[in-house]
Amino acid sequence: MTSDLYREQILDHYKNPHNFGELDDADVAQEGDNPLCGDVITLYLKLDDGKLSRATFRGRGCAISQASASMLTDMIVGKPIEELKHFPSQAVLDELGVPISPARMKCATLAVNTLRVALNGGSGGDDDD
Amino acid sequence: MIETRSLDVTAIREDFPILDRVINGKPLVYLDSAATSQKPRAVIDTMTDYYCRYNANPHRGVYQISEEATAAYESARRRVATFINAPSPKEIIFTRNVTEAINLVRYSWGRTNVHQGDRILLTQMEHHSNLVPWQLLAAEVGAQLDFLLIDDRGRLILDDLATKVTGARLVALTHQSNTLGTINPVKEIARAAHQAGALVLVDGAQAVPHMPVDVRDLDVDFYGFSGHKMCGPTGIGVLWARRSLLEAMPPFLGGGDMIKKVTLEHATWNDLPWKFEAGTPAVAEGIGLGAAVDYLCGIGMDRIRAHERTLLDYALEKLQDVPQITVYGPQDPDVHGGAVSFSLPDIHPHDLATLIDQEGIAVRAGHHCTQPLMERLGVPATTRASFYLYNRQDEVDQLVDAIVRAQKVFA
Numbered sequence: 001m002t003s004d005l006y007r008e009q010i011l012d013h014y015k016n017p018h019n020f021g022e023l024d025d026a027d028v029a030q031e032g033d034n035p036l037c038g039d040v041i042t043l044y045l046k047l048d049d050g051k052l053s054r055a056t057f058r059g060r061g062c063a064i065s066q067a068s069a070s071m072l073t074d075m076i077v078g079k080p081i082e083e084l085k086h087f088p089s090q091a092v093l094d095e096l097g098v099p100i101s102p103a104r105m106k107c108a109t110l111a112v113n114t115l116r117v118a119l120n121g122g123s124g125g126d127d128d129d
Numbered sequence: 130m131i132e133t134r135s136l137d138v139t140a141i142r143e144d145f146p147i148l149d150r151v152i153n154g155k156p157l158v159y160l161d162s163a164a165t166s167q168k169p170r171a172v173i174d175t176m177t178d179y180y181c182r183y184n185a186n187p188h189r190g191v192y193q194i195s196e197e198a199t200a201a202y203e204s205a206r207r208r209v210a211t212f213i214n215a216p217s218p219k220e221i222i223f224t225r226n227v228t229e230a231i232n233l234v235r236y237s238w239g240r241t242n243v244h245q246g247d248r249i250l251l252t253q254m255e256h257h258s259n260l261v262p263w264q265l266l267a268a269e270v271g272a273q274l275d276f277l278l279i280d281d282r283g284r285l286i287l288d289d290l291a292t293k294v295t296g297a298r299l300v301a302l303t304h305q306s307n308t309l310g311t312i313n314p315v316k317e318i319a320r321a322a323h324q325a326g327a328l329v330l331v332d333g334a335q336a337v338p339h340m341p342v343d344v345r346d347l348d349v350d351f352y353g354f355s356g357h358k359m360c361g362p363t364g365i366g367v368l369w370a371r372r373s374l375l376e377a378m379p380p381f382l383g384g385g386d387m388i389k390k391v392t393l394e395h396a397t398w399n400d401l402p403w404k405f406e407a408g409t410p411a412v413a414e415g416i417g418l419g420a421a422v423d424y425l426c427g428i429g430m431d432r433i434r435a436h437e438r439t440l441l442d443y444a445l446e447k448l449q450d451v452p453q454i455t456v457y458g459p460q461d462p463d464v465h466g467g468a469v470s471f472s473l474p475d476i477h478p479h480d481l482a483t484l485i486d487q488e489g490i491a492v493r494a495g496h497h498c499t500q501p502l503m504e505r506l507g508v509p510a511t512t513r514a515s516f517y518l519y520n521r522q523d524e525v526d527q528l529v530d531a532i533v534r535a536q537k538v539f540a
Contacts, residue, residue, distance in 0.1 A: 037477070
């Protein structure tokens, strides 16, 4: 079976997620879930001097949700918090690099939505979805 | 096996235009009939014919096409009554779907008859449609919910049935689980409930499309189902209830059609069944449901059940060939309808469903609107394949082959 969606990079992130695990000295721990699929993640963020110094996650769910969380934690470290408050979903979609169907969009954007909720509070702030 | 041959699936498939579709270069393999069934040309044509030739508001028009629309709509009601062996078409209330049917009972019967401290007995396998309305009613009137639990094979545990029905006002349960496929012993439970003085409501959304259902034989009090799962259109469902109950119940929705006489201050109610049907009804959908009933009767519900039983038996056997698979629900096809849920340790159901969709195979992945049941099974979601009269054995083979290929992608 050939599968564009399940290309090697996504499966790699799913099977061997980067930055996986709890962060003991996290400043923010934010849970997010996608009730439709049962995908859940918790993002752990360490903030230093207005920047994000570390990001890890724990979670379970489909390959798209978990791989995108893994990719996101790679992408955001070192960036200013103010910038991350408006971090665009499109950046994660670009990193996934494959077309995401409407039915799977919530899986792909779970982590980035959770990031915005973590940094903006309940509303999640700007969402460019 | 003999029953399968007696159902001419090749001919049946020709009745369903959608089965000609090609998805991702492959013929559509539709294994999601538990969510909604496909529609035969007879139903589509009947609805088109209504819109093309006699579209009119029924019941009060004095001109010809309104009379035709009324006749067709009320004829559909009579055929639905016969289909489930209801004593009278006056007991057939058309609703949007089974969810609305259950909510009708919640508002109309429930608010009048369920009081503080009363108990409503449900089961652990209910679809949210037969759980959330009772949670809302219980919160409103101060009633309590109790549940019949399931065993590891997805069958109701009935050892404590007599205890649990004692003191209950209502027992509400599904006839067939949409997630597990379990066919529940409704008659036995109804008998116990009645002995304890409780009424019985059955969610028949997964049963009426797939097996002969006789509400008199089941001896229940309320029975609801949805048209779109039984070859009919969306937007039409049925509540059947005993006439004495319906007569005593206050109206559900108020408006036109459900009244007899209205003054500025007061109104009196129309006769059954119209007392419960406010506003212009879903005329085309009702007539379409009548055509669906005719279509199913023409094939025979016992033969449809036998066909699905054979497919399910075959699927249960074939799925065992998939490494590491967990298959849920009873292994005995006598108590397992044509829907089977399963999970794989390394592939999330949504990934599996996406992968096999690329081969044109439509299955459902998720919690199937049964989150408490998922909790009981210890999984966030399952993949479900469900069968109907138009499915073939080789479609089960295609499903199993596609699952094995998906496993290789994730290996």
